[in-house]
Amino acid sequence: MILLNHYLVLSGILFAIGTAGVFLRRNLITILLSIEIMLNAVNITFVAAGRYHGSVDGQIITFFVMTVAAAEAAVGLAFVIALFRHRESLSPDAFTSLKW
């Protein structure tokens, strides 16, 4: 018998993996991929909660999250391309001009 709790635990594990990726990796593309993992972990929570409450709102907000993720990926990758053109590097440590 699979309970709502199983899906929440799975989503928590995946979100933690995504967070660890953002904190620990030094590659802009991998960081963006980790953000996608976090967004998907949240999506699982929404769909499971919608199934639990018997409403379609969970699936609808999943749809919106996917749309925002597509927009975010487009703009984020455009930034990656622009930054790579300037510094020839993908490491976030190369882009510290705005750091005080």
Add this chain to the structure above:
Amino acid sequence: MQVIAFYILAGVAVLASLGVIGQRNPMHSVMLLIVAFGAFAGLYILLDAPFSAVTQIIIYAGAIMVLFLFVVMLLNAHTEDDMVPATIGPRTLKMGVLLSILLSGEMAWALTQIGQSAFSTDPGAISSISSVGHIGSVLYSTHAFAFEVTSILILVSMVGAVVIAGRPRRER
């Protein structure tokens, strides 16, 4: 049957996600993330959400990951990053591990606060939430404003991506 499918799909999702953040080569990370998205789609089907499963495959695995693959191939930077080992300092590493553990602890605490919640097995409720027609009618009535705003968001991000990644002005 459902229990076995859940554990297989969850295991694939977790292992593939761990692989994504463990790979040195971004190309392998993207491929593993596509595997993880396939497992997510399977989980959505287990949750009686075929619409979400199909959009997961079409939008995420089909469109967003292809975008990532294009950029990885375009920049062709993996060889360079392999040569210069992109390590992070011990202080940053300590902070990152600490924050991740803190977040996991918080979520584990929050998850212990909820009781055992079983899904309903009422076939009427299941067919109502898995119906794409029902999703569409709710999306275009209750959430019509959010839907329209999303189209503006897409337009702005499209123009923004072109402006940001476009050729620098002095080269024209």
